[in-house]
């Protein structure tokens with residue numbers, strides 16, 4: 142990795158952390174609230190530009206498309222998270238999603254920087270990955286994952302403004318535990334069985350709990366804000382779903398081209414299908430069933446957990462398969 | 471009746487096909503949601519538990535231990551995609567998809583043909599989103615300006631007297647139909663393939679043949695297996711400088727039963743052989759055997775993959791083992807000996823291919839390695855339909871991202887010389903807030919660009935429209951019937 146590329150990547154990482162703190166601090170100072178929110182977005186935008194350049198630089202250095210291992214995919218994920226937030230913020234004038242998006246991007250940077258060096262350095266590709274299909278297949282997937290994450294985070298804000306505090310607490314706790322399982326799975330040698338149990342147990346318990354506690358409200362809901370975040374959450378899915386579809390189908394085309402079968406029930410492949418079916422269910426719930434915004438928020442949080450499982454869970458919780466980014470331990 | 475979606479169904483000449491009768495349950499979207507979720511959950515379990523059909527039983531035992539593996543096997547979890555439960559689930563989902571598509575999705579296309587309707591201020595005031603404001607310009611001028619603004623934002627507009635109707639993203643209405651046509655075609659393509667196609671995998675040694683006789687096909691199969699075979703003329707691995715595999719190649723000949731060569735092609739990962747609807751893919755590669763000679767007597771030893779190497783083991787006596795290791799086809803063979811009292815095997819010699827070394831009384835010659843190429847083959851007659859389906863699905867879901875928006879405007883003259891009151895309202899099913907921002911934006915700019923109303927209406931100057939969307943009082947307006955347009 143050249144110093145130039147490292148500097149750009151670090152700039153992006155630092156920007157995500159800095160914008161997080163600006164967003165958070167803005168809530169403490171009434172007077173400069175709006176100004177600070179703007180500053181937060183600008184800092185994020187700087188990070189986004191730096192990261193765009195970093196990824197390009199990496200591609201030039203490696204002389205291949207810079208999306209071939211976990212580290213690079215994390216860079217893309219952070220890039221899409223920041224870009225996705227900036228796009229949604231400019232379309233909706235929302236800012237509070239900013240600190241969540243910044244935190245997510247920062248988490249991914251941190252996760253990436255803790256990976257062992259062999260994941261960060263630029264390595265040659267195994268035969269199966271030498272194909273132009275790679276650049277068609279993977280980027281839409283990573284961007285769709287980022288959009289689903291933004292949707293889930295937006296749903297948390299929806300629950301907050303709808304004053305579904307218990308559901309909100311359960312949702313946040315669940316996401317936290319799920320991330321903990323992933324972190325432990327990646328960086329420690331804790332038996333993956335326990336981590337699988339932690340992830341799945343927390344996800345099931347948390348989302349079911351969040352769903353059944355939707356009846357409990359505390360305080361006067363802020364209807365306009367709740368509607369806003371409900372809308373943002375859906376827009377993010379509306380963008381993510383076609384991308385996921387494109388990613389899965391191009392993956393099928395590639396597999397058919399390379400191995401003669403477009404579907405082989407590989408774990409990661411299956412997981413992407415699970416995510417796809419779940420969001421298809423979400424869309425039908427929304428379009429045809431017109432479920433309440435709060436219910437849809439919980440579904441979207443469940444979607445976030447599934448996306449996390451698809452994206453990082455399979456690698457770190459020991460599911461293996463053709464698509465694993467390689468063992469770390 | 472405020473929007474075109476809520477038309478009485480009869481007026482469209484559309485009657486649900488499956489409203490009654492035994493199929494009615496399959497038209498339910500609630501069922502769809504349940505089935506999609508169940509499917510997702512089942513596939514999730516299948517992704518978690520290694521599947522015998524793809525990775526073999528050993529993998530399950532390795533991961534869960536013998537006892538648990540047996541339980542999982544008995545519950546069907548280790549081959550979940552072939553359990554009756556999963557197959558029934560897929561069958562139900564397919565039924566649901568077919569019935570639901572024809573009953574609920576395709577008929578909605580008729581909405582595309584409906585002309586835009588017009589509404590008066592009273593009806594507009596009942597719309598999910600609505601507001602009104604006054605300006606100091608004539609109704610005609612106001613309406614024209616509004617029309618331009620809507621058109622600039624991509625709306626298609628129609629004016630009828632003092633009323634205007636506008637829509638955006640009508641093309642998005644094609645989304646469900648196109649997606650669902652894609653899903654049904656996918657079902658068709660996959661069915662055709664499973665009834666008439668075949669596939670399989672076979673490791674083939676250099677110089678051997680691949681035939682299709684032991685391929686996999688489904689029980690209700692009506693296809694035909696080819697009689698020609700594929701002969702492996704050559705096969706090799708190309709490495710990166712670091713020694714990692716970069717690409718695998720095989721030179722293949724298509725040979726008919728009488729031995730006549732029909733075609734020759736080189737394949738590699740990502741470039742298969744294609745012949746008469748059958749594709750043969752390079753899917754793995756290895757060194758399978760090692761031919762060496764001892765004092766002129768050739769022996770064929772099996773090679774085992776050991777990390778980046780391949781090795782053959784030859785016990786010499788009770789304690790000593792001769793180990794021959796190869797890195798690839800071209801590098802010399804390395805010869806080791808291992809005895810229990812040694813910590814690691816000792817390198818005895820390196821022998822290039824075709825060369826001989828003398829070890830005591832024995833002459834060892836490295837004759838050659840025998841590579842094996844992993845060939846995956848398949849015939850997929852439904853593929854053109856499947857690929858078309860993929861196209862439809864991608865197009866459909868992309869169209870679904872387009873929000874579909876309606877705006878209605880009714881302008882009337884107010885009490886003054888040159889003033890009008892505008893009632894504006896509408897709806898957007900998919901992006902409500904974005905829609906509201908858009909309309910608010912238009913209203914704000916109208917008020918900025920046109921002179922203020924002469925007759926004071928109840929617009930609170932402190933409180934911009936963006937904060938309170940219905941604060942402008944609609945001026946008393948004659949209520950108008952719009953039923954004639956429906």
Ligand code: HEM
Nearest residue numbers: 421428429502563566567570574575578645646649867870
């Ligand atoms: C299995 C049975 C299914 C049934 C009965 C069903 C039914 C429906 C219905 C009634 C609509 C709404 C049409 C409208 O209101 O205009 C719809 C829309 C849609 N369906 Fe399905 N569906 C099924 C499966 C699926 C699956 C598996 C997918 C996967 C992608 C899917 C994708 C869509 C999409 C993208 C839309 C358009 C949504 C939009 O306009 O935003 N459907 N479906």
